[in-house]
Amino acid sequence: YQIIANGGREFVGGAGIVDLGEVAFADVKTVPDAGYLATEGGTDPRNPAIASWYSYSYFSHALSPKPHVWAVRTADGRYAKIELVSYYCPRSQPGCLTFRYVYQGDGSRVVGGN
DSSP, X not given: OOOOOSBSTTSSSBOEEEEOOSOOGGGOOBOOSSOOBOOBOSSSOBOTTTTTOEEEOTTXXXXXXXXXXXXXXXXXXXXXXXXXXXXXXXXXXXXXEEEEEEEETTSOSBOOOO
């Protein structure tokens, strides 16, 4: 259930993540140029920007994605926005993270159309 980026002391890349908060996915047209957090830790890595991406139900023991959008800076300096949709596979098996994203491969921070 941990989501990490290829950036930080234990990783070779310069990737990072920033939490944009509770905002509609379609409303995010550009992502910031700063504020991206690198992954921390070696044996149990975590990225503090996305470590709390879910709500946990003590009654059902299920994880539910928070209605947030995250900006991602890739290891090669490109950008994307992501929204987590689900953590469950068919038949309610855990571990199948589903998300939607827009990747901007040209290096600009524009991740939404007009």
